[in-house]
Amino acid sequence: KLVLMLNKRMQEHISKQNFEAAATLRDQLQAIELLSRRQQVTGGFDDWDAISIAISGDNASAQVLYIRNGSLVGRAEFTLNSQNASESEIMGAFLKQYYSDAPVPGEVLLETMPDDPAILEWLRGVAGKVDIIVPSRGRKKELVDMAFRNARSHLKMVLLNDEKKEKSGHGALVELQDMLGLDSLPERVEAFDISNIGGTDAVGSMVVFTNGRPDLRRYRHFNIRTVKGINDPAMMEEVVSRRLKRIGSGEDTVPGLIVVDGGVTQLGAALSAMEQTGIHVPVIGLAKQFEHIYIPYTDAPLILPETSPALKMLKTIRDESHRFAISHHRRRRTSRLRTSVLDTIPGIGKKRKEILLRHFGSLDGIKNAGKDELENVPGISKVIAKTIFSKLHAPKAYKL
Structure with a gap:
């Protein structure tokens, strides 16, 4: 019940893109699973690494589980760029990179064999006696499956986090x-x-x-x-x-x-x-x-x-x-336009000002108009036309 509850809460946090809270719950679930595995796996086994890879487009995640003296003692996760390679190609490249500076156990348990068969000889040259196994049943298969579930979960959070960054513009800023x-x-x-x-x-x-x-x-x-x-x-x-x-x-x-x-x-x-x-x-x-x-x-x-x-x-x-x-x-x-010389002319209210501006297009247009042109505007009488003309052409007239 506890595992189901924690898993449900983790999925809710992922859907809300609350990745930090989801990661905390994921770690709690994996700690419970590790404890459960420690209780199930008995002594008598050699040291193993169980490795699985999850892929989505150009992105991939690798998960390594460490089994030492029959107990599951730890894990590590890695984000990879798959570059559209096959799973076996990614596995081969990961093994070469990972074991170039990591201890090699007696057995490496994989979900899929690497594309390069020479990797096994390379590992034996580095660590001596070592075997690569793709288990089909039993506890070893369970460990490989656990590694795959962890890799898939990690990749899902990586992709959601990338999507969140892209929506926020982070990806565009990096490109800039x-x-x-x-x-x-x-x-x-x-x-x-x-x-x-x-x-x-x-x-x-x-x-x-x-x-x-x-x-x-x-x-x-x-x-x-x-x-x-x-x-x-x-x-x-x-x-x-x-x-x-x-x-x-x-x-x-x-x-x-x-x-x-x-x-x-x-x-x-x-x-x-x-x-x-x-x-x-x-x-x-x-x-x-x-x-x-x-x-x-x-x-x-x-x-x-x-x-x-x-x-x-x-x-x-x-x-x-x-x-x-x-x-x-x-x-x-x-x-x-709302506050202009027209506001100072007697008889010119808001309505007539709008009529004049619509007719002539601007204050400059009104100033350049003759008396006859002003008189021909609907709503403008001869008296008002004369007042407008005089006001706009008086000495020191309003500067348009």
Whole structure:
């Protein structure tokens, strides 16, 4: 009953991906089984190792049970990369590696024979008298079966843990580190984008992903201060520079990687900001058209397959920075349009202001319209049209 209860609880923890608790229960179950085996196995047997392997795709797990003087005294488990090899090939490679520095018992009990028959001679050359046996019944078969169950259980937890890491973005971060040659895992990634219409209401955005997940509390937006007109690269340089200065002052954490939305030009703007501030952080550009990755001081972009976890993560981060930039730009533009010189003109309320903006498209469009054009707008009388025209063309008129 105790074994059934512990096994049920272990399976529940595995299904909830609570691997630490599951591993604790697994160890308790194996301790009970070891104790049971010690009571069942009597003396008179030589020393054995019982070895089994469980395989799933490119992953495998090997389990070794130690029987000494007739008692089951311990175990060891190993995670292997199967590389699509057969079970006998994996067994052969494991035996060579394991017994290159482990003591060899009198008998090695296996679930399957290794693919290379020369392994037995190699073992005898290392340890003298030794036999490899694939038992078909009795206690030796039970031990091999126990080793297989343990290997299968261990492999299941390894695969679930890998799946959990993949969902959390860990696998993508590892790939990013490898392909960019980073010294450490880019646990914090910051992405920047620019949004404006014809240079007006220009803003920048910064989104932060920590361990592959959005860190909404650390998102920031920037109103462009120093750039006039249409010049997205200069705006990107301003935004990245302001961010780096804040890092340089010790007010915030240095990211593991910076991603800018764009290709060579935007990447160059970020690099210029780093030269100006003297603060250098790994940086790449991700262009929208072909999803090419631009790396500083390289002649050609990096092209990853669409299935790449790293590319999927970078696209997600880039798209999030774009969304955040656009949303802030729209809020700023809406706020500006709601409060304008039109609000100071007698007879122009909310409804007429919306009519004028819809008709002419912008405040500039209204200012450039003649009196006749203003009079032709539905809901605008000659008197109001004349007032609007005079107000917008008066000396020191409101600067649009």
